[in-house]
Amino acid sequence: MLQRLNDRTWPVGTNLPHEVQLAEEFQVSRGTVRRALESLVDAGLVERRRKAGTRVVERRAYASTLTIPIVRDEIEQAGYRYGYKLLFSQMGGSDLDTQGLFGEAPLRWVKCLHLRDGRPYQYEDRLINVDTIPEAAEQSFVELSPNEWLVAHVPYSAVRTVLRADLAGGEDIRYLQLRAGDVIFVVERYTALGKQPLTFVRLRHPGHTFQIVTEVDTSC
Amino acid sequence: MLQRLNDRTWPVGTNLPHEVQLAEEFQVSRGTVRRALESLVDAGLVERRRKAGTRVVERRAYASTLTIPIVRDEIEQAGYRYGYKLLFSQMGGSDLDTQGLFGEAPLRWVKCLHLRDGRPYQYEDRLINVDTIPEAAEQSFVELSPNEWLVAHVPYSAVRTVLRADLAGGEDIRYLQLRAGDVIFVVERYTALGKQPLTFVRLRHPGHTFQIVTEVDTSC
């Protein structure tokens, strides 16, 4: 079926035969046809609706998958030495614009720096909801970064990610050792478990050393 | 099962009971348990290996999905007016660094501009492999952008995406009407069908008006 989609035997807009017909044609059971069709849906190649049937769609979605990396692994796997420094930690307050995401919940506010071969790689500015993650109040984050601790311990179900480019500002210049006019790559991430807010983080990378690369291959 | 993962009845590192046991416990058939477990694998919550069993993993992968948008839709759905202008088109050559991705294949080289409410929104610099997409030689791309035409007509199976931040250079300043020192958000995308290269594109957006937002919710 994938081959027929790729060689445009079934071009965009076509309806495929229904499950029972496909099962007969390929001499397999309906269940097997279903699993195959489901994987085509997952790959974003067709869409299915009851009664309407299975339709070939334009290929655009499902291009790439972003991950929440452990910065340490990211750096070490690239063959560099990882370093970490806690810059700041307190309960409550923050100049981050959280747009009321956390309501009145008590927050832990942490700033830290991830280093690659001793040089600033990422400046992390984070808020943690102590209502939903009470253990976060006891963590010092002196040795272990919030990033690493959270990924290891706290499950989430919803993520919102924003990627953008920015110019280096005051804290970037100080912590990331940049100059005014330098470029910053910003990742903001907000995670929740169900409707409970967990954490919001703003990650700032020197633009000249950082990029996100994703690869996907859904080949035949 | 999702609930047990979220409330850490089954914490990271645990092995789940095997399929037959779960089937008995939840009073369903093994097939049903399997489908549920498969969706947990897709969500990146567990990993499974024969004989070794089903294991709870750290939650980091599978955060967000990037799409290959049709720029027109992206702009119009945000409530703006879309505009398009072909800047340049020829066969062969290019100053883009394609790192030998296309080998000796004949290429179509196109530059164009996507406008939002009359203002430059995205500067597109693209190479199309005419060996694998011969129809691309006949398209003028005067009315219809390569982006739109390709998404509608050409299936792909592999995508490589690079996201980064940059400073505005010569062409950005001219086409995107920016000033030296302004920030650019760059998306580079390379697509292929199997091992056949299809197209490489570099998209440049004014950094102050552009960001990528992705949301995922795998809630209970």
Add this chain to the structure above:
DNA sequence: AAGTGGTCTAGACCACGTC
């Protein structure tokens, strides 16, 4: 070697949404 997940079958019934 044994135990786990992986694949397949044949059949039943359900539920949605288009016609």
Add this chain to the structure above:
DNA sequence: ACGTGGTCTAGACCACTTC
């Protein structure tokens, strides 16, 4: 109303990989 996809079952057998 009816045709399509969606869900479930009970069972068989296979294939990998760890013990």
